[in-house]
Amino acid sequence: MTSMTPAGASPGPGDDIPAVELIGVSKRFGSNMVLDSVDLRVRKGEILVVIGPSGSGKTTLLRCLIGLVPLDDGRIEIDGECVVDLRRGHPTPSARTAEAIRRRKLGMVFQSFNLFPHRTALENVMEGPVYVRHAPRDQARADAERLLAQVGLAERRHHYPAQLSGGQQQRVAIARALAMKPEVILFDEVTSALDPELTGEVLAVMEELAEQGQTMIVVTHEMGFAREVGDRLLFMDQGRIIEQGDPRTVLDAPQQDRTRKFLSKVLHTH
Amino acid sequence: MNEQDLQRLLGYVPDLAGGLFYTIVLTPIAMASATILGVLFAIGLNAPRRIIRTPIQWFIEVARSIPELVHVFIWYEAFAIMGLVLPAIAAGIGALTVVFGAFLGEVIRAGVLAVEPTQWESGQVLGMSRWTIWRRVILPQALRTVLPVWSSYYISMYKATALLGLITVPDLLFRARGLASQNFRHFEIYTIVLVLYFIVGKASLAIIRRYERRLRVDVPKSEELTLLRHPLADHT
Numbered sequence: 001m002t003s004m005t006p007a008g009a010s011p012g013p014g015d016d017i018p019a020v021e022l023i024g025v026s027k028r029f030g031s032n033m034v035l036d037s038v039d040l041r042v043r044k045g046e047i048l049v050v051i052g053p054s055g056s057g058k059t060t061l062l063r064c065l066i067g068l069v070p071l072d073d074g075r076i077e078i079d080g081e082c083v084v085d086l087r088r089g090h091p092t093p094s095a096r097t098a099e100a101i102r103r104r105k106l107g108m109v110f111q112s113f114n115l116f117p118h119r120t121a122l123e124n125v126m127e128g129p130v131y132v133r134h135a136p137r138d139q140a141r142a143d144a145e146r147l148l149a150q151v152g153l154a155e156r157r158h159h160y161p162a163q164l165s166g167g168q169q170q171r172v173a174i175a176r177a178l179a180m181k182p183e184v185i186l187f188d189e190v191t192s193a194l195d196p197e198l199t200g201e202v203l204a205v206m207e208e209l210a211e212q213g214q215t216m217i218v219v220t221h222e223m224g225f226a227r228e229v230g231d232r233l234l235f236m237d238q239g240r241i242i243e244q245g246d247p248r249t250v251l252d253a254p255q256q257d258r259t260r261k262f263l264s265k266v267l268h269t270h
Numbered sequence: 271m272n273e274q275d276l277q278r279l280l281g282y283v284p285d286l287a288g289g290l291f292y293t294i295v296l297t298p299i300a301m302a303s304a305t306i307l308g309v310l311f312a313i314g315l316n317a318p319r320r321i322i323r324t325p326i327q328w329f330i331e332v333a334r335s336i337p338e339l340v341h342v343f344i345w346y347e348a349f350a351i352m353g354l355v356l357p358a359i360a361a362g363i364g365a366l367t368v369v370f371g372a373f374l375g376e377v378i379r380a381g382v383l384a385v386e387p388t389q390w391e392s393g394q395v396l397g398m399s400r401w402t403i404w405r406r407v408i409l410p411q412a413l414r415t416v417l418p419v420w421s422s423y424y425i426s427m428y429k430a431t432a433l434l435g436l437i438t439v440p441d442l443l444f445r446a447r448g449l450a451s452q453n454f455r456h457f458e459i460y461t462i463v464l465v466l467y468f469i470v471g472k473a474s475l476a477i478i479r480r481y482e483r484r485l486r487v488d489v490p491k492s493e494e495l496t497l498l499r500h501p502l503a504d505h506t
C-alpha cells in the first residue's frame with residue numbers, strides 16, 4: 001500500500017451533517033480536568049487523527065463519545081442525532097435512546113485488543129451481528145468470513161485469540177468492529193501494544209479502510225500514519241485542542257509552542 | 271469366607287445398586303440447580319446496588335454456616351409443619367441446592383472477578399446489553415475458570431446425597447442400613463457400600479476432569495495479554 005490521499009466520501013445528500021459533533025464537552029476526574037470544553041466536528045468520510053502527550057484527554061475523548069465514560073458537561077451528536085446534552089436548559093435523551101444510537105453508529109477498537117478469549121476469531125466477529133443485531137447466523141457467518149478475509153486472516157478464522165499474534169488479534173478486533181457496520185470507528189492507540197514489526201500489518205488494514213471512505217477517529221502515536229492517511233490532525237494537551245489542521249502542515253510547521261515541544265520529543269524517538 | 275457367604279454377599283448387590291441409582295441421578299440434578307442458583311447469587315453479588323448485594327451476602331453467610339443435615343431436615347420436616355409438604359426427594363434436592371448454591375455463589379463470584387474488566391467494555395462497544403454481556407462474555411469465562419473448584423464441589427455433592435437417606439430417600443446408604451438392621455452383616459454390607467461409592471465417585475471425577483481439559487485448552491492466560499501491553503502505554 002502506498003501513501004495516497006484518502007478518497008473520502010463522495011459528496012451527496014446529507015453530507016453536510018457531521019458524523020460526530022461535540023459542543024463544549026467537559027470531563028473531570030476528581031479535580032483533574034481531562035476534557036476542557038472541547039468543540040469538535042468530524043465530517044463523514046473524514047480520517048481524524050488525534051495526537052498528544054499522556055494524560056492529554058485523547059483516550060477519554062473517545063470513551064466519552066462511545067459512552068464508556070459519562071460526560072460532566074456538553075453535547076454530543078452522532079450523525080445528526082443527539083446522544084447527550086448536559087448544557088443548562090437543554091433536554092437530554094434517555095440512556096436507552098443514546099445507547100441505541102451509539103450502537104448503530106459507533107464502533108471501537110482498543111489498545112489491548114480485548115477479544116473474547118473463549119471464542120474463535122470467526123465467533124468473535126459474529127458475536128455482535130448475531131447477539132446484538134439478531135442477524136441470521138448464516139448471513140453473519142458469511143459476513144464475518146468476508147471481513148476476516150479483508151483483514152487477511154481468512155485461514156486463521158478458527159483460531160482462538162491466544163493462538164494469534166498481537167497484530168492478528170488486533171486485525172480480528174477491527175473486523176469485529178466492522179461487522180456492526182458502524183458509521184464511525186474509534187481507534188484507541190491500536191498499535192501501542194504491538195511490537196514494531198506487527199504495527200505495519202494493522203496500519204495497512206486501517207489505511208485500506210480509510211481508502212474505502214470509512215469515517216475514523218484515530219488516537220495514535222504513529223506520526224507516519226497521521227501524515228500519510230489522516231485528513232486532519234488534532235493536537236491535544238491538558239484536555240484542550242491546542243492545534244489542528246492538515247497533518248503535514250501541523251507536523252512540519254506547528255504554530256503552537258506546546259505542539260512543537262511535543263513533536264520534537266516524539267519525532268526524535270521514531 | 272466360604273462360598274455360601276460370598277453368595278449371600280453378592281445377593282445384596284442388586285438392592286444396593288438400586289440405591290446407588292438414586293445417588294447417581296440425584297447428584298447431577300442437585301448440582302445443576304445449585305450451579306444455576308450460584309450463578310444468580312454471583313450476578314447479585316456483583317450488583318452495583320447494596321440493597322441487592324447485602325441480603326444475598328447474608329443469605330450465603332447463614333446457609334454456609336449451617337450443617338447440610340440441618341438444611342435437609344428444615345426442608346423435609348420444618349417446612350412440612352409450616353404447611354409445605356415436599357416429597358423427600360424434592361426436599362432433599364431443595365436443601366442441597368441451597369447449601370451448594372451458597373458455596374458456588376462465592377466461587378463463581380471469584381471467577382467473575384478474574385475476568386478481565388475490559389471484557390465488559392468490549393461487549394458494551396458492540397452494543398450488548400448488560401444481560402447479553404453476562405451470558406455471552408462474562409459467565410462463559412468465569413465458569414471455565416472455576417471449573418476445577420466446581421468439580422471438587424461436585425464430588426462433595428455426590429457424598430452429601432448420602433444425607434438424604436435420613437429423610438427416607440431410598441438411596442444406597444438408606445438401603446444398606448435397612449439391610450444391616452435385618453441381618454447384622456454390617457461389615458460386609460458397608461464394604462460393598464464403600465466399594466460402590468468409590469467406583470462411582472472415581473468414575474465421575476474422571477469424566478469431569480476430561481471435560482475440564484477440553485474446555486480449558488483454548489483459554490489463554492491473562493498474563494500473556496498483559497505482557498503484550500506497551501510499557502509506555504497511555505491509559506488516559
